[in-house]
Structures are given as structure tokens and as C-alpha cells.
Amino acid sequence: MRIVLVGPPGAGKGTQAAFLAKNLSIPHISTGDLFRANISQQTELGKLAKSYMDKGELVPDEVTIAMAKDRMEQPDAEHGFLLDGFPRNVSQAEALDQMLQAEDMKLDAVLDLEVPEDEVVRRIAGRRICRNDSSHVFHVAYKAPKKQGVCDVCAGELYQRDDDSEETVRKRLEVYHTQTEPIIDYYKVQGLVVTISALGKVEEVTARAMEALSRQAA
Structure with a gap:
């Protein structure tokens, strides 16, 4: 299957993408991973992307599109893929359609993870992160530490990242609504959108997604 995963920040896209890709035996292609890989390997696209990032500018669509195209042409993606973070806007969605059409391929589904704002x-x-080890993550409501402000694992100080503040989150949601959400309407016209609730336990959301995808593929 060839799937695009969409949803607002905090919808659990990364977590669901990993589970779904494993269940469907297709590669999980994340924009973040693409950028990191190209930059660390110092590819031409990576150097170009870094030149914009170092200036604090957004990486142009054509660079992101070229990275995605290169990754989708790898042998492991021959029979399908799950795109996470791409396309991010309608221009990228149109470019993806053109790429697939050139290869006589098409998307099977656009999975929309729905979560109330x-x-x-x-x-x-x-979310609260340990200063000693950022892999130690807690949550004031869902995974509270035994002692407030102290990491259960190493007793390090727990803190809230600047980009996790409520004000920043609401700004990120605004960007999502104006830039990314329009691709849902774009794909609805093609009959590709499958919307599911992303509320509940991780495995419940995964089961819901798998059932919705199997219906779409039928």
C-alpha cells in the first residue's frame, strides 16, 4: 500500500507510522528522518537543506520533494510506503501526484488522525523531559513521575521544552490548519481520505487504522 499519514501535532503520527509500517511490511518514510539522513551523509540535497536551515529559513518545497522522490525510488519502497510529514501542503501533494503518475503508480489511502485541539x-x-537524558519522557497527566519534577530513572530534573509550551503548541496548530489541513480536502476529491479517531491507547488506534485501511483497499 502507498499511504500518506496526516494529523495535527500531538496526534501520535510517529508512533502510529512505526506500527502501521511494520504491520503492512512497508517502509516508514518520515520527513524528519529524510532531512537528518541527507544532512548527516552530506548529500547535495542535505547540504542545500542545511544552507537554508542555518539561516533560519524554511527549506523550499522543491528540496523536500527531491528528497522524498529519491527515498521513494529505493528498492524497499517498490511495493509501497507510508509517508509521514510529506506532503505538508497542497503544492507538495500535487508534486507527489505527478511523481507517482510518472511511474504509473497511485496512492491507496490518506489516513487522517483526528484529535480535538x-x-x-x-x-x-x-510533556516533561529529563535534563540528563532526553529519552526519559514523562507526562503530568498520562505518565506522571513518582516525585514531581524528578525523573524516575536517574533522578534528573524534569523540564518543559520551550516548543512544548501551550502558546507554542497553539501556534503550531495554526500552521497545521493553514498549511497542511488543506491537503485533506485535496485528497477527499480523489476519494482517498480515511479519517479515524486518534484517541485511546496506541494499540487501539493502530487496530482502528488497520481496519480502516483494509476497508479502503477492498
């Missing part, structure tokens, strides 16, 4: 804010703004 207040829940997104609650999920992200409640």
Missing part, C-alpha cells in the same frame, strides 16, 4: 494541547504541553 484541546487534547493536542493537553498531550504536548503536559
Whole structure:
């Protein structure tokens, strides 16, 4: 299957993408991973992307599109892929359509993870990270540490990242609504959008997604 995964920040896209890609035996292609890989390997696209990032500018669509195209042409993506973070806007969605059409391919589904805005804010703004080890992550409501402000694993100080503040989260949601959400309408016209609730336990959301995708593929 060839799938695009969409949803607001805090919807659990990364977590669901990993589970779905494993269940469907297709590669999980994340924009973040693409950027990191190209920059660390110092590819021409990576150097170009870094030149914009170092100036604090957005990487142009054509660079992101070229990275995605290169990754989708790898042998492991021959029979399908799950795109996470791409396309991010309608221009990228149109470019993806053109890429696939040139190869006589098409998308099978656009999986839209739906989460109420207040829940997104609650999920992200409640996160607390350990200063000693950023892999130690807690949540004031869903995974509270035994002692407030102290990491259960190493007793390090827990803090809230600047980009996890409620004000920043709401700004990120605004960007999502204006830039990324329009691709849902773009794909609805093609009959590709499958919307599911991303509320509940991770495995419940995964099961819901798998069932919705199997219906779409039928």
C-alpha cells in the first residue's frame, strides 16, 4: 500500500507510522528522518537543506520533494510506503501526484488522525523531559513521575521544552490548519481520505487504522 499519514501535532503520527509500517511490511518514510539522513551523509540535497536551515529559513518545497522522490525510488519502497510529514501542503501533494503518475503508480489511502485541539494541547504541553537524558519522557497527566519534577530513572530534573509550551503548541496548530489541513480536502476529491479517531491507547488506534485501511483497499 502507498499511504500518506496526516494529523495535527500531538496526534501520535510517529508512533502510529512505526506500527502501521511494520504491520503492512512497508517502509516508514518520515520527513524528519529524510532531512537528518541527507544532512548527516552530506548529500547535495542535505547540504542545500542545511544552507537554508542555518539561516533560519524554511527549506523550499522543491528540496523536500527531491528528497522524498529519491527515498521513494529505493528498492524497499517498490511495493509501497507510508509517508509521514510529506506532503505538508497542497503544492507538495500535487508534486507527489505527478511523481507517482510518472511511474504509473497511485496512492491507496490518506489516513487522517483526528484529535480535538484541546487534547493536542493537553498531550504536548503536559510533556516533561529529563535534563540528563532526553529519552526519559514523562507526562503530568498520562505518565506522571513518582516525585514531581524528578525523573524516575536517574533522578534528573524534569523540564518543559520551550516548543512544548501551550502558546507554542497553539501556534503550531495554526500552521497545521493553514498549511497542511488543506491537503485533506485535496485528497477527499480523489476519494482517498480515511479519517479515524486518534484517541485511546496506541494499540487501539493502530487496530482502528488497520481496519480502516483494509476497508479502503477492498
